[in-house]
Amino acid sequence: MNTPPQPRTEPAPAVALRGVRKTHGRHASAVQALDAVDLDFFAGTFTAVMGPSGSGKSTLLHCAAGLDRPSAGTVMLGGTDLAGLSETALTRQRRTRVGFVFQAFNLVPALTVRENILLPSRLAHVRPDRRWLAEVVERVGLRDRLRHRPAQLSGGEQQRVAIARALSVRPQVIFCDEPTGALDTTTAARVLALLRQAVDADRQTVVMVTHDPVAASYADRVVFLADGRIVDDLAAPGVDAIAERLAHLGAARAGGEAPSW
Numbered sequence: 001m002n003t004p005p006q007p008r009t010e011p012a013p014a015v016a017l018r019g020v021r022k023t024h025g026r027h028a029s030a031v032q033a034l035d036a037v038d039l040d041f042f043a044g045t046f047t048a049v050m051g052p053s054g055s056g057k058s059t060l061l062h063c064a065a066g067l068d069r070p071s072a073g074t075v076m077l078g079g080t081d082l083a084g085l086s087e088t089a090l091t092r093q094r095r096t097r098v099g100f101v102f103q104a105f106n107l108v109p110a111l112t113v114r115e116n117i118l119l120p121s122r123l124a125h126v127r128p129d130r131r132w133l134a135e136v137v138e139r140v141g142l143r144d145r146l147r148h149r150p151a152q153l154s155g156g157e158q159q160r161v162a163i164a165r166a167l168s169v170r171p172q173v174i175f176c177d178e179p180t181g182a183l184d185t186t187t188a189a190r191v192l193a194l195l196r197q198a199v200d201a202d203r204q205t206v207v208m209v210t211h212d213p214v215a216a217s218y219a220d221r222v223v224f225l226a227d228g229r230i231v232d233d234l235a236a237p238g239v240d241a242i243a244e245r246l247a248h249l250g251a252a253r254a255g256g257e258a259p260s261w
């Protein structure tokens with residue numbers, strides 16, 4: 001007997017942007033950083049966001065993460081429309097549903113590694129899952145560094161603390177802004193492998209802004225921005241294809257109108 005076809009259910013996106021616009025500044029100095037961006041980031045996927053300098057990558061990340069509010073359009077994080085939230089509710093969403101990894105690590109210098117990793121749980125008033133934390137600390141290779149302060153660690157070690165901190169509350173999405181920008185190639189590879197592992201082993205969702213085609217090649221998908229718009233969306237491209245697409249975007253930009261003084 002044939003079984004009837006099952007209705008296909010599309011997975012819900014971890015983050016969905018619809019018609020997102022963002023204007024920085026006002027009047028004559030206003031800059032349209034994002035222009036009607038529609039984008040879904042699905043659970044358990046790793047997306048790289050690339051584009052020339054000033055194309056709107058950081059603005060996109062900040063709007064998607066609830067660090068900044070769009071001028072128009074909607075951002076849904078795990079099914080919640082961020083626009084409808086008060087500042088307090090938005091902060092709560094960020095603390096429990098979002099992890100961040102920045103180029104400059106952004107650890108709290110006065111706190112130990114252990115305290116930095118526990119910080120999101122403390123701020124969100126949630127009881128840390130000790131078994132999960134032990135697993136995370138093991139994974140990032142920091143067991144013998146827990147009592148150190150950030151200044152006593154190398155850049156790569158500090159970024160691994162930042163990744164452990166981001167993973168600590170098992171957020172819906174981890175947003176990374178140039179996470180390997182300050183690291184050498186070998187150290188960067190270790191950091192990228194940790195992000196990849198979070199996606200593959202834990203179905204974590206990672207969204208990473210990067211200028212580096214090698215870093216972007218760790219992603220399942222690369223989204224290209226130019227002048228605040230999505231201009232391309234490639235599934236698992238290799239380093240060469242990414243570099244080529246980026247070079248084209250850079251060349252198109254360089255050929256734009258010369259500024260008038």
Ligand SMILES: Nc1ncnc2c1ncn2[C@@H]1O[C@H](COP(=O)(O)OP(=O)(O)OP(=O)(O)O)[C@@H](O)[C@H]1O
Nearest residue numbers: 024025031033051052053054055056057058059060
């Ligand atoms: N706070 C701000 N006030 C005014 N303009 C801003 C502000 N933040 C960003 N912009 C402008 O918005 C545009 C997009 O900036 P954004 O930082 O998102 O680009 P980016 O692609 O991340 O650039 P980069 O790769 O250089 O970091 C740029 O023209 C930038 O100058």
